[in-house]
Amino acid sequence: MKIKLNIWKQENPKAKGKFEKFELDGVAEEMSFLEMLDSLNEKLIKEGQIPVAFEHDCREGICGSCGLYINGRPHGPGDEIGTCQLHMRAFKDGDTITIEPWRAKGFPVIRDLIVDRNAFDKIMAAGGFVSIDTGQAAEANSILVSKIAADKAFDAAACIGCGACVAACKNSSAMLFVAAKVSQLALLPQGKIEAKRRALNMIAKMDELGFGSCTNTGACEAECPKGISIDYIAMLNREYLCASFSEAE
């Protein structure tokens, strides 16, 4: 099939970006979306043009590198997939596809479709860990965890840090990202000891880095490639409130 592409091009963080139009012929249905972009780039290079910069690595939906805003949706049409898992069978001949980077104050554009998600690292450094040095750990089975809690913690821990939740949110809130980490660790006995500190510090960092507040629209959950539920945001709110009270004590 033949498709029309409308792609955000921006040379560097300071440049003023704009949409550019491309046409691509010979697109096969079984191509992945990124393979389609690969073939566009191969064509552009051969024509002496500058290819479109976009991020990708594992190409199986787990590394979280690729994150494109496609026709107004993070990771494009389809539920619970990363951009690399989107296939061209979701489109048809003659379609126009608009591709943009994540748009959020916390994620400045570096080039074309690549944004800087360093803010997520900073939020993690603010408390997304259990303070345990190498070698201090107790025998693993001395900490019993119910299967239900472990499974629930896993569902939260499945976050790939892609940033779709932020891109989907009209307030550019990073609540789902923070909630996933805080909940994962709060659900496990290993993480309970620092739970309060963690919730307070991660939220404070998130606010400091320019992410907006959560107004419970659920857009993040709808676009999360790992299907992380906003129930975890409720859990985060509980943790946060509880921590704020005990801090006030």
Added chain:
Amino acid sequence: MSKLESKIPEGPLAEKWSKYKASMKLVSPLNKKKLSVIVVGTGIAGAPAAASLAELGYNVKVFCFQDTARRAHSVAAQGGINAAKNYKNDGDSVYRLFYDMIKGGDFRAREANVYRIAEVSNAIIDQFTAQGVPFAREYGGTLANRTFGGVQVSRTFYAQGQTGQQILLGGYSALKRQVALGKVTMYSRRQMLDLVIVDGKARGIITRNLVTGEIEKHSAHAVVLATGGYGTIYYLSTLAVNSNGSAAWQAYKKGAFFGNPSFVQIHPTSIPVLNDYQCKLTLMSESLRNDGRIWVPKEKGDKRDPNTIPDEERDYFLERRYPAFGNLVPRDVASRASKERCDAGYGVGKTGLAVYLDFRDAVKKQGEKTIKGKYGNLFDLYEKITGDIPYKTPMMIYPAGHYTMGGLWVDYNLMTTIPGLFAIGEANFSDHGANRLGASSLMQGAGDGYFILPYTMTNYLADEIATKIPLTDTPEFEEAAKSAKERLDKFLRINGKQTATSFHKRLGHIMWNNCGMSRNEEGLKKALVMIGDLKKEFWSDLKIPGKADELNQELEKASRVADFLELATLMVTDALNRKESCGAHFREESQTEGGEAQRIDSEYSYVAAWEYQGDDKEPKLHKEELKFENVEVKVRSYK
């Protein structure tokens, strides 16, 4: 005298590591603060290493080419991580894990190293659990286990099919904690271009800032490469597409020996090649072979819907050939058996290059829900790519390039032949011999990083306390930075017609066909010529758009492909030299009547460590003889 000193401590196998640890040199807390270490790589080896070294008090600089440490390729590991916990009471022990790895590696690994990794395996699980890694659990709250190929016990810990992600995030969180404490400085979006040696010791690296294009110089008292494997040399492989061999290759060109470069694991269960635009093959975890049964039709070219083919007309060829291990034979054995069936004309699917992996019986026996709990995300992954639903239709799978047992040669301290340069994780050659067993790479990487390197590094740094932090405005750093920059400019100047990707694809074909699952002298010799020609073409017809001082992904690719073109020659040279078959290295000239790999212990019971002699010069072969004092060297049989 050869520089190949394995430095294996004296004493009985089970006591070597503990005795050695007790005799190692130490560095006082005050002196640790004055010492610095560079760690390149943030995967399951690098992140734990960096965090642990920082916890000890060293100043650590960490590098990765992704935008964040958490995206290192380890994140994609699926099935699990081994440990000798014996939680199942099924007879497991440190010795048995050690023995399984030695046998699985077809008696081409170093006993002492393998024993040590088995010894630290239990502490790894403790560490990850304490970090909050949500491993799978039993209803009673204890940790769950499953079985992987090549073994008869259940010792694999897992978190659904996302074990790599979960434990990497454990290591990453420890790393972030040290970043917050100011002991680790993180440099993401950096590509290491060269290693800097001052007075015979590794003292730093040259990197390119991938956002600005700036060439940077970084110095330290020691350098650790945790840069992963080079399986992407085949272009199509199960690895993340930006994985590469460049850091190890640059170290090799600076004098670090390369161990067994041709030992590459071809994984039996990957989604087959579907079309020409693909740039990667998606793995279907080995854990699936716990419940999935591999078969092809007994009739050649049988095009019926697999579900309509009755059992009597199916050839469960692994169960037939290897009744003791059945579908859980090691990877090299399973891959070759699939290839044998397909080459003989029994393959299925559009191309005939696929076999079935069938869950019909497992779903019937255990129910869809249980199967979903075990493999849900893998089944989803498969469905997303192929459109088929594995609960209902058998998967189609085929072998794909997956893991490099070969890598930088290291001694017992995990130090390369360059003093002060260490290599850990998949980047080194150490623990898997000629074939790696499933779920033991994460174990090796994490073990190296958490529990081995911090000790051996301290032992090395104890002699460096008087050394001032090396400066970067020395001739060595200037020279290395200059030549790195010149190389990039050279790529841009060629201004030919072909893209870096197109060269990579062609190289991949050459390697897959001649130095992949099955090798012979004629093919290998032919490959040497073809690689040489391709390299010439690359340097005269490459087209790289854009400039060097900006974000330029094509330029990044070009330097990776240029290194692969050189590494390919070394791999083929190594494969040619080893005229025996062992593990994943299958030389057609050396097989039994039944088509199994035939080792020639009298001639090849050694690690081939190659020394660089200059471009276009034959590398020099050093042999590290392998001594087996604790196991009986046998024919590896899974029948």
